[in-house]
Amino acid sequence: MPARATSKTSESSDKVSVICRALRRAIIEQALEPGAKLPEDSLGERFGVSRTIARHALGQLAAEGLVELRRNRIAVVATPSWKEARDAFDIRIQLEGLVVRQLAGKLTGSQISELNDHVDAEDRARGGTDAVSIRLATEFHILLAQMTSSPILVRYVSEVAYRCCLTLSLYSRPHSTECAINEHRAIIAALAKGDEAKVMELMHHHLDSVANRALVAPTPQRGRDLLDILAPYADEVTSDRVVKLPKVARRG
Amino acid sequence: MPARATSKTSESSDKVSVICRALRRAIIEQALEPGAKLPEDSLGERFGVSRTIARHALGQLAAEGLVELRRNRIAVVATPSWKEARDAFDIRIQLEGLVVRQLAGKLTGSQISELNDHVDAEDRARGGTDAVSIRLATEFHILLAQMTSSPILVRYVSEVAYRCCLTLSLYSRPHSTECAINEHRAIIAALAKGDEAKVMELMHHHLDSVANRALVAPTPQRGRDLLDILAPYADEVTSDRVVKLPKVARRG
DNA sequence: GGCCATCAAACTGCATGCAATTGCGGCGCC
DNA sequence: GGCGCCGCAATTGCATGCAGTTTGATGGCC
Incomplete structure (x- = not known):
């Protein structure tokens, strides 16, 4: 093992960066599609670490824009508009x-x-x-x-x-x-x-x-995230909570 | 308080992003100089949160390159070469x-x-x-x-x-x-x-x-971090641990 | 049949506790 | 006097536990 060591920048410790790398790879190989759920428990269990670590890893990936984190909600693989x-x-x-x-x-x-x-x-x-x-x-x-x-x-x-x-x-x-x-x-x-x-x-x-x-065209239908499609229409809403649809069936 | 809400990207939750913002500001206003130590305990105590949160915040700042994190070592404000x-x-x-x-x-x-x-x-x-x-x-x-x-x-x-x-x-x-x-x-x-x-x-x-x-010149003396100056000479070292000087007086 | 209230399971937010590692001061040795 | 070694305090690494929130499912009401 060449032990490339974690490059100085970010990649805090060991376990966290292992999980980050694994998830990154899974994401870019599309094993994890955009929108896929990433519950802390499951990640922790899968990688044999506690939720604390899984959570930290998710935080890093969110900072990189690969994962979307919303308070009190399950983390999901980012779905860029x-x-x-x-x-x-x-x-x-x-x-x-x-x-x-x-x-x-x-x-x-x-x-x-x-x-x-x-x-x-x-x-x-x-x-x-x-x-x-x-x-x-x-x-x-x-x-x-x-x-x-x-x-x-x-x-x-x-x-x-x-x-x-x-x-x-x-x-x-x-x-x-x-x-x-x-x-x-x-x-x-x-x-x-x-x-x-x-x-x-x-x-x-x-x-x-x-x-x-x-990116041939906005491909509104295949863009597949209803919320993105509706986003422009939500500009009127002044509240913090952007849009509140009656139970819209998201993927998954 | 305009409650600007945390922008979608990164900035996980609440407490964490508050700490991040505070530290970011302290750093760019030079209240915290490059090289300044950021122990998890002290941060937690100062902001009235547990180490867990302080740690998470440090992770985010490290991802942004403002903080340097090394395993088992106190986090410090980044010192760019x-x-x-x-x-x-x-x-x-x-x-x-x-x-x-x-x-x-x-x-x-x-x-x-x-x-x-x-x-x-x-x-x-x-x-x-x-x-x-x-x-x-x-x-x-x-x-x-x-x-x-x-x-x-x-x-x-x-x-x-x-x-x-x-x-x-x-x-x-x-x-x-x-x-x-x-x-x-x-x-x-x-x-x-x-x-x-x-x-x-x-x-x-x-x-x-x-x-x-x-950046008028490399200003080797005022660059003030001995380790950066020595970095080019450390390329020979194959080990992970880059350089091991006999107690060099770092700042602080 | 469709809509809303209520409730339980699932999940996150966070603090605390314990083990492991590091940093550092003092001691002995050269 | 200076150099290296050892032991303790400081600090990080990580897991677990509890409280609060969301999800979504079941059942009652119109």
Whole structure:
């Protein structure tokens, strides 16, 4: 066990971060769909810890935007609205632009092979489930961010990439990952060549096309969370409690 | 009390978020300097809650990068290295660019007056302590972000702005806030006029100059955390425990 | 048949208690 | 006099317990 140790930032202790990692992964692989319930008891039992720890983990994930926490209510996997999804992609484009700008022409040989290896893995995973492909594609971007050795950038890129994953599972149709893989290869090549302008454009285009493939339209019906659809109509309500529908059947 | 209610994102419950807000404010006003210790007991006692809650709050702040948490050790206010500070400003420039791009020409009259009122407050605070000026200047940027009504953007801009505050208290000399105030006014004017290119340039320049005023040089001596200075030399160490100096007198 | 009140189970909010680890002051040794 | 070692106080890591809230189901009433 390489004991990568918990990176300085966040990831408080041990058990908590283990649970966080597990849940994060489950979420981005869509084992846990948006809206899925996450009761503290069940989590604690599943991971062999007390509710206290499970609760703490949920708090962390909420801070990352992967989980929604409302007072006295069961935590659920976040269900970003379409607008939030769009915003997340906008932010992501900016942040990853920063990443490639820092990296262009500065990669070592071993870093380049590491990236190529990763894309090879993505390639091999094409036969498998979509979930794994999506996870690997996301991890490619995180890997890139890590190479900047800027902890802040790593954290933000990771978070926002995870959020985009969530989005994908909400709004995206089964999508072809091939072009994404080719785009990854192109980005590596341009990074190695040190062509900053080119790599910026590639990354921008890559993320933009991912976003567009995912977020073709507000898809009000498939957005699947009734409350989001109704949200605009609730603006009139002045009270804190946003909307109070007579028992609306939520998922689950 | 306007009962602003806890915004959907993060900020779990009540007591926890109260503590978070209090600590955040104390940190950005430099009542708590970087490196200051934050024992769970003391926090709990001070805020009239149990350690459990104080601990949870520290976890949230750690997720935001304001607090550093290490296993079995007392939490301390984060002490960003010079490089991290620089990175934070880079990210901030990108994010706030996004903000003003979204806002240019889209502000309502009342929003514009709200912004002007805020800058007036900044102006009035010029006679007071530096701490308040810094806080108000930071809050101006957060106010701007809030007007995008993009929760994600608000969260990221807030976080990174707070981090930059931390930085300022670490590396900055007593600085003049006047030009910053004028720059704020200029940004509002350009936003109102809807001149996107102009406002982008203004914001970029504004943040860049703030960064440069603060981060003139690595200032190795004044960076004041011996451990950061030694960090590059510790890369050789393979163990998890990064560095083990014979009792080095840390602050406090 | 549909609607509302009532109640129990489920779940969260929080405090407290115990075990484990760390930090630090004093002691002995070189 | 300085350096390293040991033991105690301080502090964290975590589980459990109790109180308050929500959920949703059952039964009575219109």
